[in-house]
Structure formats: structure tokens, C-alpha cells
Amino acid sequence: MPTYLDIAAVRIQRYLARTPTLRGRRAASAALVEMRSVAADALVDSASARRNEEAGEIDGVISLTVDPPGKVDEVASVVLRALRSRLPGAEFHAISGTGEDYVTAYAREMRPGIVAGRGRADLPTAAEFPLAAPCRVCGVDPAVDSVDLGDDGVREVCADCAERHTRQALAESRTAERRLARRLNLDAAPRGFEDLAAMGARQTRIAVIHADGNRVGRFFLDLAALPADRLPERQTVVRRLSEATFDALAAATMAIRDAGARTLPVIPHVLGGDDVLASVPADRAWRFVRVLLREFGERMNRLVKSLGLAGEITAPTMTAAVLFARHDESFATIVASAEDALTRGKRAGAGRAAWVCFHDLTTEGRRDEGRVVSLAALQTGQTHLDALARAPRSLRENLAAALADGGAGAARAHSHRLGVTASLPFLPPAPPDPAPDGEPPADAEPTGPDDRRVDLDTALRIARWWR
Numbered sequence: 001m002p003t004y005l006d007i008a009a010v011r012i013q014r015y016l017a018r019t020p021t022l023r024g025r026r027a028a029s030a031a032l033v034e035m036r037s038v039a040a041d042a043l044v045d046s047a048s049a050r051r052n053e054e055a056g057e058i059d060g061v062i063s064l065t066v067d068p069p070g071k072v073d074e075v076a077s078v079v080l081r082a083l084r085s086r087l088p089g090a091e092f093h094a095i096s097g098t099g100e101d102y103v104t105a106y107a108r109e110m111r112p113g114i115v116a117g118r119g120r121a122d123l124p125t126a127a128e129f130p131l132a133a134p135c136r137v138c139g140v141d142p143a144v145d146s147v148d149l150g151d152d153g154v155r156e157v158c159a160d161c162a163e164r165h166t167r168q169a170l171a172e173s174r175t176a177e178r179r180l181a182r183r184l185n186l187d188a189a190p191r192g193f194e195d196l197a198a199m200g201a202r203q204t205r206i207a208v209i210h211a212d213g214n215r216v217g218r219f220f221l222d223l224a225a226l227p228a229d230r231l232p233e234r235q236t237v238v239r240r241l242s243e244a245t246f247d248a249l250a251a252a253t254m255a256i257r258d259a260g261a262r263t264l265p266v267i268p269h270v271l272g273g274d275d276v277l278a279s280v281p282a283d284r285a286w287r288f289v290r291v292l293l294r295e296f297g298e299r300m301n302r303l304v305k306s307l308g309l310a311g312e313i314t315a316p317t318m319t320a321a322v323l324f325a326r327h328d329e330s331f332a333t334i335v336a337s338a339e340d341a342l343t344r345g346k347r348a349g350a351g352r353a354a355w356v357c358f359h360d361l362t363t364e365g366r367r368d369e370g371r372v373v374s375l376a377a378l379q380t381g382q383t384h385l386d387a388l389a390r391a392p393r394s395l396r397e398n399l400a401a402a403l404a405d406g407g408a409g410a411a412r413a414h415s416h417r418l419g420v421t422a423s424l425p426f427l428p429p430a431p432p433d434p435a436p437d438g439e440p441p442a443d444a445e446p447t448g449p450d451d452r453r454v455d456l457d458t459a460l461r462i463a464r465w466w467r
């Protein structure tokens with residue numbers, strides 16, 4: 001049985017967020033992609049490690065097979081040493097497992113090992129000069145070098161920033177952004193968030209989407225539990241999951257492109273396995289996330305069906321966080337909020353169903369928790385949301401005020417007074433007239449969450465960026 005070794009950059013989103021410029025983040029994305037060739041170069045003389053062909057392309061992950069298994073630690077050391085010099089500020093984790101195939105080893109040994117805190121962590125070396133001035137680019141580590149940043153002049157920078165800025169062109173051809181542009185035959189995305197925001201109708205706002213598959217570990221465990229003769233294609237499953245994510249991203253990108261436009265309307269930052277971090281103009285976010293989640297779910301269903309397992313194994317779905325922000329908002333703030341929102345979205349869907357947690361940093365503030373809505377509710381409520389989004393903004397603001405002051409009854413009265421119908425589908429049915437004996441009518445406010453229904457408060461927040 002083969003032994004597999006995965007070496008992954010962990011807390012990738014935070015690693016990307018440490019550089020304030022999009023240019024620096026693109027270089028960091030490229031460095032994560034380049035991990036594969038760094039590992040290949042480091043292992044060129046090794047007779048015991050091979051690329052794991054079952055794993056597919058995942059940003060920030062190196063997957064190997066090791067033979068004999070006793071060489072795992074040695075191989076991990078060689079790779080980690082090479083990675084450390086290429087990405088000095090990143091955090092890595094190595095985990096190994098043995099199984100008939102990668103899905104089995106991953107589901108039974110590697111993923112549980114990661115959850116239980118086993119494996120080998122490799123942290124950035126502690127600063128040797130704790131009193132040195134901080135890096136002038138990221139501010140995280142001490143400055144140890146100076147580099148020419150072009151427009152920004154010569155700056156004192158830390159080891160990680162120095163590496164990224166001197167080598168940034170090398171791996172860019174394999175970043176998710178380039179792969180996406182090539183697949184769709186489009187030009188690269190705008191150079192900065194300001195230009196990305198300008199592609200939308202409200203020209204200074206972007207949305208950052210952080211999406212992640214639900215119950216993927218459970219899915220792999222279910223597959224691993226099947227006898228080998230039931231699933232001859234098991235070795236292709238992990239790779240096909242990554243491909244489904246990429247295909248869903250491509251479909252979502254095409255769905256938000258203006259007819260005839262040549263520029264990629266999406267900046268993907270990370271694309272790995274079932275994990276997507278990408279930015280779009282704010283008013284494209286809802287369409288983008290709806291198509292992304294729908295396409296991922298459909299592709300997973302098709303995969304399960306093609307394996308002859310429909311009705312037997314549940315296909316993974318995808319949950320997303322959508323963060324609306326000004327184009328110049330700190331990326332570290334956005335990424336931290338997106339992480340929290342993704343957790344809330346997963347909780348709302350019980351880790352099973354496709355949900356979205358969205359949070360508007362421009363109007364709701366950082367402390368707000370955002371709102372959750374299921375993909376099913378967005379799909380069934382689409383025409384009603386279209387109508388609400390078409391209503392004048394002042395009307396929507398007045399409705400929100402009436403709702404905040406007097407609840408659903410006040411919002412309904414306000415709608416009737418103005419002859420507005422767009423709000424009614426999001427309000428609970430009007431309570432019946434009081435019974436003759438004077439008993440007050442039962443409270444018609446909805447109780448408990450409903451995955452098909454969108455309440456008016458949530459609908460008004462969605463309508464702000466719905467297009």
C-alpha cells in the first residue's frame with residue numbers, strides 16, 4: 001500500500017493578507033503555486049519521493065508518494081527546508097498516511113490526523129534581531145533586506161517580502177488567475193482593486209468571496225468505506241473534486257462578464273481543492289456566488305452519479321462568505337471577517353446545505369455579524385429579489401426604517417400606504433382580523449429559521465447589491 005505525504009501552507013488567507021498591496025498578494029499567490037516546483041527541485045535526487053498523481057492541482061499543497069515509508073521524515077525535511085527559503089514567512093504542516101489509494105489514506109489517516117493536531121508543523125524562524133525595524137511592506141516581521149519596489153521606491157523589507165518581490169514573475173503563469181483567463185480566453189483581471197471596483201455600477205466597492213465545500217471529509221470517508229471493486233475510479237476522485245471547483249469558478253466568472261468584455265471580472269487569490277478566495281465588483285457578487293454554489297453542487301452530484309453511487313452517498317455542497325467593502329479597505333480586515341462569516345454560514349446550513357453568510361463592511365460596520373441565507377432561498381426568491389432591487393433606494397431605506405421601528409406590521413402598513421408590492425413576499429402573512437370574542441390574533445411573526453424563506457430585513461440587505 002502506498003504512503004502519501006502532504007505538505008501544505010496553512011492559514012493561507014492570512015498569509016496573503018499580510019501584504020497591503022494587491023501586487024504583493026499576487027506574488028504570494030504565485031509563490032503558493034510555485035511550491036510544487038520548489039519541492040520538485042529539492043527532490044530531484046531523491047529516489048524515494050514521487051508526485052502524487054491522484055491529488056490534482058491545489059494551491060499551497062504538495063502531495064507526494066513516499067517509498068519506502070520509512071523515508072517520510074527525511075523527505076519532509078528536504079521539502080520543508082526548500083520551502084522555508086522560498087516562503088520565509090509562511091506556516092507549513094506535513095502529514096502522512098498509508099492506504100490503498102489517496103482517498104482512503106486521506107480520509108482515514110491524514111485528515112483525522114490534522115484535526116487531532118498530529119503531523120509536523122513548520123513555523124517561521126523567530127526573528128534573529130528582535131530590535132530591528134519592522135518590514136516597510138507587511139509590518140509583520142523585522143526588516144532584513146532592502147529591495148527596489150518600482151513606483152514605491154527602495155524599502156527595507158523582511159525576508160518573506162524580499163523573496164516575493166525578487167521572484168514574483170516566476171510562477172505567475174500557473175496562478176488560478178492565469179489558468180482562469182486561459183480557460184475562458186479572456187485577458188488578465190484589472191491590476192488593482194480600484195480598477196476591479198470600477199467595473200461595477202457603484203464604482204468604489206468590491207466583494208470578496210470565500211467559499212468552501214461542505215462535508216468533504218465525510219464524503220471521502222464514505223468513498224473509502226466502499227470495497228475496491230465497487231469503486232474502480234477511486235484514484236481520480238480527489239482530482240475531480242478540484243476540477244469541479246475550477247469549473248464552477250469558470251462558470252461563475254462567465255455569468256458576471258459583460259457581453260463582449262475582454263477583461264476577467266474576477267481576481268482569484270486562492271484556489272485549492274474545494275476552497276476558493278476571490279474578489280469581484282460588488283454588484284456582481286450575488287450572481288457570482290449563486291452560480292458558483294449551484295455549479296459546484298451540480299458537478300458533485302454528477303460525479304457521484306457517474307460513480308454509480310447516487311442515493312447511496314451524499315455529494316458535498318458549498319458554502320460561501322460574501323464580504324462587501326470599499327476597494328481600499330484593509331485586506332487583512334476583510335479576510336478575518338470572511339473567515340468568521342464562513343463559520344456562521346456553515347453553522348446555518350448545519351455543515352450540509354449550501355448557504356451564504358454576507359456582511360457589508362461599508363454600511364454594517366465590523367462588529368455586525370452579517371446575515372445568512374440559503375442558496376435554495378436565493379433561487380426560489382429570485383424574481384421577488386429582482387423586484388425589490390429595482391425599487392428606488394429611498395423606498396427601501398424607508399421600509400428598513402419602518403421595519404426597525406415597528407416590525408413587520410409597520411413595514412406592511414408602509415408598503416400598502418405607498419402601493420408598493422415588492423416588499424410583501426418577504427413579510428409574514430397578515431394576521432387575520434380579531435375574532436368576535438375579542439381574542440387577540442396569534443402572533444404571525446415567523447419563529448425559527450426557514451431555509452426557503454427570506455425575511456424583509458435580510459431581503460433589503462441583499463437588495464443593496466443585487467443585480
Ligand SMILES: [Zn+2]
Pocket residue numbers: 135136137138139140141157158159160161162
Ligand atoms: Zn514583510
